[in-house]
Amino acid sequence: MLELRGITRSFGERRVLDDVSFTVASGRMTGFVGGNGAGKTTTMRIILGVLAADGGEVTRDGSPLSPRDRARIGYMPEERGLYPKMKVAEQLVYLGRLHGLSASDAKAEVGTLLERLGLGERANDLLESLSLGNQQRAQIAAALVHRPIALVLDEPFSGLDPLAVEVVMGVLRDYAAQGLPVLFSSHQLDIVERLCDDIVVIGGGRILAAGSRESLRREHSGLSYELELATTVENTNENRTDPVDAGWARDMPGITVTELNGGRVRFDAESEAAAQAVLARAVQGESRSTVVQRFARVTPTLAEIFREVVQ
The missing domain is CATH 3.40.50.300 (P-loop containing nucleotide triphosphate hydrolases)
Structure with missing residues (x-):
């Protein structure tokens, strides 16, 4: 050593x-x-x-x-x-x-x-x-x-x-x-x-x-999350999932959306409770066909950690 x-x-x-x-x-x-x-x-x-x-x-x-x-x-x-x-x-x-x-x-x-x-x-x-x-x-x-x-x-x-x-x-x-x-x-x-x-x-x-x-x-992960939603489409020919609009997350209290692309949204939360409220809203869905494909805390890259500590 x-x-x-x-x-x-x-x-x-x-x-x-x-x-x-x-x-x-x-x-x-x-x-x-x-x-x-x-x-x-x-x-x-x-x-x-x-x-x-x-x-x-x-x-x-x-x-x-x-x-x-x-x-x-x-x-x-x-x-x-x-x-x-x-x-x-x-x-x-x-x-x-x-x-x-x-x-x-x-x-x-x-x-x-x-x-x-x-x-x-x-x-x-x-x-x-x-x-x-x-x-x-x-x-x-x-x-x-x-x-x-x-x-x-x-x-x-x-x-x-x-x-x-x-x-x-x-x-x-x-x-x-x-x-x-x-x-x-x-x-x-x-x-x-x-x-x-x-x-x-x-x-x-x-x-x-x-x-x-x-x-x-x-240590540097903070309260940043990523959520991905889709709509399940069922018919006689195929079963598939299509992305939906997750823009409603911008109106959730204690949430700052940092990236939005259709059904995929990345956001910072003021508290764990605020993040869980987003998940609850997503699970409830706009309709029965809306599904949560992914919800996870975002792990920062080394480049992101580097930018944070050198500022």
Whole structure:
């Protein structure tokens, strides 16, 4: 487990991190999200020791991170840092050797990684000959080659096509399943929502929200509901349901309709009782043929939670 406690950092007069505290649990994927300049990259560099914090500490399993610990963390910076004139496998083996792997172990590890990341056929190509997406996969391999004790990845999905995203997601899940703490930043909130167990939102150098994906959804769900109505049509030829107009919900007390499309209405309620009154009215129906197809509390997406907490 990696834990940040009270991390602060200033550049001149500007404080870029202010009491940043959160945990990256072992065996769990933690998404680190925030706008440009929010403090994500600075935080990651402090974890790795690339930058020093002005205050606070970073620990691993309760003990301060040592230089040896930091050297064993798999780090992928947002800026690509591999050598464009070297062959892909050659430089990955070189990086593995720098981290203390034997030549045979480094070659075996590189071969396995390149196959898992879909680069097996490009092992002997110069890095600069690869597409940007494949260069990104090679950069990810560089973060994994030395069998790390934790992963800290800055925008690992940048430039990847949908197929490559799925491949990389699968690889990262495998590393988390082995018990590694995995922290990655991304502007692609849909990927973070699909992949992560835990989410940390940072803005203006401060932690705005942190917790498991489901706990954040519950915390920010509010009293928002969706109702879908239809009319059952029966005749000798077919049985079907047609949408009806749910516009009457706008006149219900304590209800604010946020979206209306025929028989589907999304609304915010001032209380649980007000929401249940809408359901009761729907069940009663305008006629016996009106049926409730769906009534559910709306779970917010990560994008909606993000917009709420950064305002």
